[in-house]
Amino acid sequence: MTIALDAPRLVQAQPLLTAQNVSKSYGDVQAVRDVSAEVFPGEVLGIVGESGSGKSTFLRMLNLEETPDTGTYTLDLPEVEGNLFELDRFARRMLCAKRIGIVYQNPHLGLLMNHSSSGNVAERLLVAGERRFTELRERASEALQASEFPLERLDAPPIELSGGMQQRVQLAKAIALEPALLLLDEPTTGLDVSVQALVLDTLKRLQQDRNITMVIVSHDLGVIRTLADRVMVMRRGAVVEAGLADQIFQDPQHAYTQQLVHAKL
Amino acid sequence: MTKVLEVQSLTKGFTMHHLGSTLAAFEQISFDLQAGEFLLLKGQNGAGKSTLLRTLYRSYVAQSGQVIFHSRHGTIDLLRAAEVDISLLRREEIGFVTQFLLARPRVTAEALVAEPLRMAGHSAPDALAEARKWLAEFGVKQSLWRAYPTTFSGGEQQKVNLARALILPQKLLLLDEPTASLDSQARAALVARLAELKAAGTAMIGVFHHPGDVADLIDRVIDLTPETTPDEERNDVVV
Ligand SMILES: Nc1ncnc2c1ncn2[C@@H]1O[C@H](COP(=O)(O)OP(=O)(O)OP(=O)(O)O)[C@@H](O)[C@H]1O
Ligand SMILES: Nc1ncnc2c1ncn2[C@@H]1O[C@H](COP(=O)(O)OP(=O)(O)OP(=O)(O)O)[C@@H](O)[C@H]1O
Ligand SMILES: [Mg+2]
Ligand SMILES: [Mg+2]
Numbered sequence: 413m414t415i416a417l418d419a420p421r422l423v424q425a426q427p428l429l430t431a432q433n434v435s436k437s438y439g440d441v442q443a444v445r446d447v448s449a450e451v452f453p454g455e456v457l458g459i460v461g462e463s464g465s466g467k468s469t470f471l472r473m474l475n476l477e478e479t480p481d482t483g484t485y486t487l488d489l490p491e492v493e494g495n496l497f498e499l500d501r502f503a504r505r506m507l508c509a510k511r512i513g514i515v516y517q518n519p520h521l522g523l524l525m526n527h528s529s530s531g532n533v534a535e536r537l538l539v540a541g542e543r544r545f546t547e548l549r550e551r552a553s554e555a556l557q558a559s560e561f562p563l564e565r566l567d568a569p570p571i572e573l574s575g576g577m578q579q580r581v582q583l584a585k586a587i588a589l590e591p592a593l594l595l596l597d598e599p600t601t602g603l604d605v606s607v608q609a610l611v612l613d614t615l616k617r618l619q620q621d622r623n624i625t626m627v628i629v630s631h632d633l634g635v636i637r638t639l640a641d642r643v644m645v646m647r648r649g650a651v652v653e654a655g656l657a658d659q660i661f662q663d664p665q666h667a668y669t670q671q672l673v674h675a676k677l
Numbered sequence: 678m679t680k681v682l683e684v685q686s687l688t689k690g691f692t693m694h695h696l697g698s699t700l701a702a703f704e705q706i707s708f709d710l711q712a713g714e715f716l717l718l719k720g721q722n723g724a725g726k727s728t729l730l731r732t733l734y735r736s737y738v739a740q741s742g743q744v745i746f747h748s749r750h751g752t753i754d755l756l757r758a759a760e761v762d763i764s765l766l767r768r769e770e771i772g773f774v775t776q777f778l779l780a781r782p783r784v785t786a787e788a789l790v791a792e793p794l795r796m797a798g799h800s801a802p803d804a805l806a807e808a809r810k811w812l813a814e815f816g817v818k819q820s821l822w823r824a825y826p827t828t829f830s831g832g833e834q835q836k837v838n839l840a841r842a843l844i845l846p847q848k849l850l851l852l853d854e855p856t857a858s859l860d861s862q863a864r865a866a867l868v869a870r871l872a873e874l875k876a877a878g879t880a881m882i883g884v885f886h887h888p889g890d891v892a893d894l895i896d897r898v899i900d901l902t903p904e905t906t907p908d909e910e911r912n913d914v915v916v
Contacts, residue, residue, distance in 0.1 A: 419759040422758060423761075656760050663736065
């Protein structure tokens, strides 16, 4: 039994993010099937599921990099209204630059590997319209500091950095503009366990200090357990179960979720 | 008296898909709970005491029944409430004290204890002062207040856990063997705090392996031992 989106409400909280009936196919492959989700301000939604279940595709749609075949997506922000999938390229780019941050598993997707680390963060600020040089420099180093990036390495290009440091640069870029929504696709996969713990720790701290709303995709149930308030389980493009994180881990209902949770315990 | 909780025909079982089997934990449980009332759950190991608490807290999914909770925001069936409301109630009105602390890396003991007050809108200095008071009350050494509980002993972690769980008076408090691994000073502090909360109106449902500690607080007992269990297998609670 999963609780429906129209469950009785005690308080009329407004979700920051509402995605409804989102579907996307690539040729014969139906990557995402009729997925709906709500995320409330300050909440962390975790998405888990086997390889190829559509998690990254769904996240790329939330980052407006990809447009679904059907479905709607709204963010409760003063500057936008209506279905965001209908925005043109320019409006998408502005909205993403200002209000949505993303961290990819592969830093090559999120960073210019040969530019300085501070330059990578400053570039995000530039896209959003910041032109004053001292402001750029200051805000970039602030964001890097908040991501616990060692400031003596500000000028180092990501290519020269360890995986954990590259993720911190991505994170700094993502939070440089106080995003309303932070999307994370396997942010700790491929990192050494000790580095993983540090990145996770940084994320937890950011979430607590800044109350940023997050959607995080990970194969690592430990990561999801540490960060997520609610969890959505995907399989073959569809949501098989969704619920409070402790419920998903302690009393999974669906056969697939039980298999997933027990395999990792 | 003001009603806090109305549990009606609550039934919980576990379906284990890989075994193709189901296990009934309890069936058709009904009871009411008033403000300031203390209900003791008893029953042998595996009788379903922890399961009942977790079902009320919505960590477990019930099969059927109703759990009407009278929140200050209104009345709602906890089994069907939206997750966002459950999260809210867990922050504001329903506490769950377990045997284990969820320590987090790089969060100090005092910050962890102060957190519920911070989330309820208290100022940082006030929350911290109150947190230190409770750490002292439960007997956590002052040298540990600014340390990270991830490395604390089991008993020390449990004291931090209790300080955090009991710092903010709640409407409903669920207690799952909170005295396990506590020394006598901490046990006495716990009982004193529970008495204080009860007097202030907190309704409580608790599981205690040594209910003697809380004997003076108990108003009612529910026995979850199945009716078919022979008398010699019942571990009777001395109240
Ligand atoms: N751009 C694309 N072109 C064609 N097929 C794609 C594209 N993107 C995704 N797919 C397909 O859609 C399905 C879902 O892929 P997706 O990357 O969303 O899975 P995932 O859940 O993130 O998996 P993983 O855990 O392995 O990262 C896969 O079958 C994938 O091959
Ligand atoms: N998440 C779960 N999945 C499957 N079965 C469970 C789960 N949690 C509890 N059970 C089963 O439900 C029954 C009741 O367990 P529960 O932990 O509630 O007992 P208890 O009364 O708290 O026992 P104890 O005194 O040992 O703590 C047991 O048979 C247990 O194995
Ligand atoms: Mg992926
Ligand atoms: Mg138990």
